[in-house]
Amino acid sequence: MLPDQLLLRIPGPSPIPPSVQRAMSQPMIGHRGAETTALLQRIKPKLKPVFGTEQDVLLVTGSGTAGLEAAVANTSKPGDEVLVVVVGAFGDRFVKIAQAYQLQVHRLEVTWGEAANPEDISEYLKEYPEISSVFVTYCETSTGVLNPIKEIADAVHDVSEALVIVDGVSCVAGVETEFDEWGIDILVTGTQKAFMLPGGMFFAVVSERAWRVIEANPQPRFYLDLTKYRDGLEKDSTPFTPALSILFGLEQVLTLLEEEGLKQVYARHRLMRDMTRAAFRALDIPLLVEDAYASPTVTAIKPSDFDAELLRKQVKQDFNLAFAGGQQHMKGEIFRIGHMGYCSPADVLQVIGAVEIGLVKIGKQISLGAGTAAAQQIYLEQGVK
Amino acid sequence: MLPDQLLLRIPGPSPIPPSVQRAMSQPMIGHRGAETTALLQRIKPKLKPVFGTEQDVLLVTGSGTAGLEAAVANTSKPGDEVLVVVVGAFGDRFVKIAQAYQLQVHRLEVTWGEAANPEDISEYLKEYPEISSVFVTYCETSTGVLNPIKEIADAVHDVSEALVIVDGVSCVAGVETEFDEWGIDILVTGTQKAFMLPGGMFFAVVSERAWRVIEANPQPRFYLDLTKYRDGLEKDSTPFTPALSILFGLEQVLTLLEEEGLKQVYARHRLMRDMTRAAFRALDIPLLVEDAYASPTVTAIKPSDFDAELLRKQVKQDFNLAFAGGQQHMKGEIFRIGHMGYCSPADVLQVIGAVEIGLVKIGKQISLGAGTAAAQQIYLEQGVK
The missing domain is CATH 3.90.1150.10 (Aspartate Aminotransferase, domain 1)
Structure with missing residues (x-):
C-alpha cells in the first residue's frame, strides 16, 4: 500500500481540495480587524446561491450538531410540541436534542432506507394541530436517503403554521437547495461534507417567519442565540471568535463552486x-x-x-x-x-x-x-x- | 470536470505526497547553520540504499540535465572519445552535451522502443579501444524502455577500462538500483520523478575509479565540479546554496520509502x-x-x-x-x-x-x-x- x-x-x-488547503494555511488575522470584515463581505453574497436564499447565511463556530441544537433552542421552549421525522440516525439526533430541551416530541418513524412521505406528515399535523415545528433531515447520512424537502414543506404549510426545520448537513452544496422557494424556515449544515472543508463551523439560514418565532421565544440561550449571529453579520462581523482558517478555506470553496457552476x-x-x-x-x-x-x-x-x-x-x-x-x-x-x-x-x-x-x-x-x-x-x- | x-x-x-508537501513548507533555516548540518546528517545514510551504494550520494542544486552535464564535464576533456548509447530522446541529450564539450562522440543508435544490447556495446568498444566513457540511460523516459544496466556494465568492464555513466533520472527510487554491485561509475538522477519531489536538485553517485578520473581531469569547471560536493558532504555541508525546501521534502520522502520498504x-x-x-x-x-x-x-x-x-x-x-x-x-x-x-x-x-x-x-x-x-x-x- x-x-x-x-x-x-x-x-x-x-477530502479537501488542495487550493482550499492552501487557503486555510494563510497566516492569522485579527477577527475584529478590517481584514475579517472584508473577508465576510466577500463571503456573504457568494454563500446565498448555495442555499437558494436572499437571507444572510449565518456562520457559527461549532459542529453540525451544534447547528441542530441551535435550531431547537432558538425556536422552542419546554413543553412545546414538535414533530421529528426520523428516517435514520440523524433524525434520531434531533429527537435527543428536543428531549434534552424538554419538548413534547412526536416521532414519525420511517423505515431506514425509505424517505419520508409528505402526506403522512400532513396527516400527522392534522391530528396534532399544536405541533409548532417539524424537524426533518434533507440527506439522511446513515442511509443515503434524500428526503423530498420541497414536497414536505408544502405538505406542512398546507395544513399548519409549524416551522419547517431542515438538517442539510450531508448534502447542501452537493444537491439543489432552494431555501426561499421551497418555504424552508431553518436550514442548518456543516462544513465537512459537500462544503469540502474540515468540520468546525455550521451554516444556518432562517426565514422571516422563523425570526419572529425566535425573537418571541423565552428559552434561555447565549452562544447559540442565532439573533447574535444575524446582528453580527449585518455589520460584517461574528459575535464570538470565528474559526478563521475555515473562513479562509470557505472563500476558496465558494470560488471553486462558482468556477464549476x-x-x-x-x-x-x-x-x-x-x-x-x-x-x-x-x-x-x-x-x-x-x-x-x-x-x-x-x-x-x-x-x-x-x-x-x-x-x-x-x-x-x-x-x-x-x-x-x-x-x-x-x-x-x-x-x-x-x-x-x-x-x-x-x-x-x-x-x-x-x-x-x-x-x-x-x-x-x-x-x-x-x-x-x-x-x-x-x-x-x-x-x- | x-x-x-x-x-x-x-x-x-x-505528484507530491501530502506529507512531503507539508515537510517542504517548513520555515527556512540557515544553510550554513547547525540545523542544515543535522538535516544532511539524517539524509545521508538513508539515501545510500536507494542507490545501492556505500558511497555518499551527492546533492546538487540543478535539474537532471545539469547532472548529465556534470557527468560529462567531470570525466572528459575536449577530444576524448566517448560512446553514447542512444535508445531515445535522453540518450540524445547526452550526445548534445558531449558535443558541446567537444568530445569525439561515438553514437550507438538503438531503434526507439528497444533496449540496448550489451553485446553490441562490447563489440563496439573492442573496435574503438580509445573510448574512455560509455553513457547510457537507465530508464529512457521517451519510450519507457528500461536498459539492462547490470549487463551493460559487465559488458563494458569485460573489454574496456571505460567508465560506465548512467542517467537514472526517470526510474531511480522506483526500480532496483545497485550502484556498487553492478559496477556503475557515475549515476545521476533528478528529484521530480520516482523521488516524488519537485524538480530542482539532482543526485550523483561516483565510484572510486571514477573519482580518480575526475581528479585527473583538466577540464575547467566550477559550479558542477563534483569534488566540491563530495568534500562538502564529508563535512555535512553543501559547497553552494542548496534548494532547502527540497531537502526538507527529501527527508520525508526517505521516511516514506523506508516505511513502505x-x-x-x-x-x-x-x-x-x-x-x-x-x-x-x-x-x-x-x-x-x-x-x-x-x-x-x-x-x-x-x-x-x-x-x-x-x-x-x-x-x-x-x-x-x-x-x-x-x-x-x-x-x-x-x-x-x-x-x-x-x-x-x-x-x-x-x-x-x-x-x-x-x-x-x-x-x-x-x-x-x-x-x-x-x-x-x-x-x-x-x-x-
Whole structure:
C-alpha cells in the first residue's frame, strides 16, 4: 500500500481540495480587524446561491450538531410540541436534542432506507394541530436517503403554521437547495461534507417567519442565540471568535463552486450517484435505497451474500480506501460510500475498480470489470459538460 | 470536470505526497547553520540504499540535465572519445552535451522502443579501444524502455577500462538500483520523478575509479565540479546554496520509502507496470516496448487505429487526466503514462477506467471494462504485501 495515500470515501468528512488547503494555511488575522470584515463581505453574497436564499447565511463556530441544537433552542421552549421525522440516525439526533430541551416530541418513524412521505406528515399535523415545528433531515447520512424537502414543506404549510426545520448537513452544496422557494424556515449544515472543508463551523439560514418565532421565544440561550449571529453579520462581523482558517478555506470553496457552476456541481453529484448505483446493480449487489430517493452524496449498499465489514476491511487493507459502515441497527448490515464535494467521476471509477478487487478477495463470485463497465456506460450516457 | 483536481500521470514531474508537501513548507533555516548540518546528517545514510551504494550520494542544486552535464564535464576533456548509447530522446541529450564539450562522440543508435544490447556495446568498444566513457540511460523516459544496466556494465568492464555513466533520472527510487554491485561509475538522477519531489536538485553517485578520473581531469569547471560536493558532504555541508525546501521534502520522502520498504516500492512499480500493460493488451492496443525491457515507471502506448493526441485531449477534457505525448519523431505516434512515485494500483485502475471512457468517446470500439478487468486480474495474481 502506498504510504500517505488515503482514499477517503466516507460520507464526511470529505477530502479537501488542495487550493482550499492552501487557503486555510494563510497566516492569522485579527477577527475584529478590517481584514475579517472584508473577508465576510466577500463571503456573504457568494454563500446565498448555495442555499437558494436572499437571507444572510449565518456562520457559527461549532459542529453540525451544534447547528441542530441551535435550531431547537432558538425556536422552542419546554413543553412545546414538535414533530421529528426520523428516517435514520440523524433524525434520531434531533429527537435527543428536543428531549434534552424538554419538548413534547412526536416521532414519525420511517423505515431506514425509505424517505419520508409528505402526506403522512400532513396527516400527522392534522391530528396534532399544536405541533409548532417539524424537524426533518434533507440527506439522511446513515442511509443515503434524500428526503423530498420541497414536497414536505408544502405538505406542512398546507395544513399548519409549524416551522419547517431542515438538517442539510450531508448534502447542501452537493444537491439543489432552494431555501426561499421551497418555504424552508431553518436550514442548518456543516462544513465537512459537500462544503469540502474540515468540520468546525455550521451554516444556518432562517426565514422571516422563523425570526419572529425566535425573537418571541423565552428559552434561555447565549452562544447559540442565532439573533447574535444575524446582528453580527449585518455589520460584517461574528459575535464570538470565528474559526478563521475555515473562513479562509470557505472563500476558496465558494470560488471553486462558482468556477464549476452550481448546476454543474449538482449534475456531477447526480452522475457520481448514478455511476455508483449502476456499478453495484451490475454486480448484483443490493442497494439500500430506491432510485427515487437516493442521495447524490452518499450511497448505502446492503449486501445479501457477503459481509459488509469484511469488504470494508479488505479495501482498506489493499488500497487504504475508507468506506463507512452502518449505524445503530444497520451496523454490519450495510456499508456507505461518500461521493460528495471534492470527488470526481474518475474517483468513482477508482472506487469501483478497487471494490471489484475487494469482492474477489473476500470470495464473492463476480465478473471483474462488470461494475466498472456499468458505471462507464452511465458516464457516457450522462456526459459531463 | 472537478476544479482543482489534476490527475498527473505524465512521466515526471510526478505528484507530491501530502506529507512531503507539508515537510517542504517548513520555515527556512540557515544553510550554513547547525540545523542544515543535522538535516544532511539524517539524509545521508538513508539515501545510500536507494542507490545501492556505500558511497555518499551527492546533492546538487540543478535539474537532471545539469547532472548529465556534470557527468560529462567531470570525466572528459575536449577530444576524448566517448560512446553514447542512444535508445531515445535522453540518450540524445547526452550526445548534445558531449558535443558541446567537444568530445569525439561515438553514437550507438538503438531503434526507439528497444533496449540496448550489451553485446553490441562490447563489440563496439573492442573496435574503438580509445573510448574512455560509455553513457547510457537507465530508464529512457521517451519510450519507457528500461536498459539492462547490470549487463551493460559487465559488458563494458569485460573489454574496456571505460567508465560506465548512467542517467537514472526517470526510474531511480522506483526500480532496483545497485550502484556498487553492478559496477556503475557515475549515476545521476533528478528529484521530480520516482523521488516524488519537485524538480530542482539532482543526485550523483561516483565510484572510486571514477573519482580518480575526475581528479585527473583538466577540464575547467566550477559550479558542477563534483569534488566540491563530495568534500562538502564529508563535512555535512553543501559547497553552494542548496534548494532547502527540497531537502526538507527529501527527508520525508526517505521516511516514506523506508516505511513502505524499498523491495515493496519496487514491487509496487512492477505491479503498476504490469496492470497498465495488461489493460492495453486486453483492449487490443499495441505497446511500444516488449515485456522484457518495459520500465516499471512509464509505459508508452502506440495506437494502430486511433489518434494518440485525440485520446490525450479527450481524457484531459473529461477528467483533467494528463498523459505525455511522444517526443521527436514519436510525436503523435505514441502516448506515455507515468506510474511512478506517489502512484498506487488504485490510481492505475482510475487511469484505465478513464482511458476506456476516452476511447469510446473518440470512437474506438472497445468492450467497456475489459482493460480494467485485465488490470484487476494482474493485481489479484501479484497481490500487494
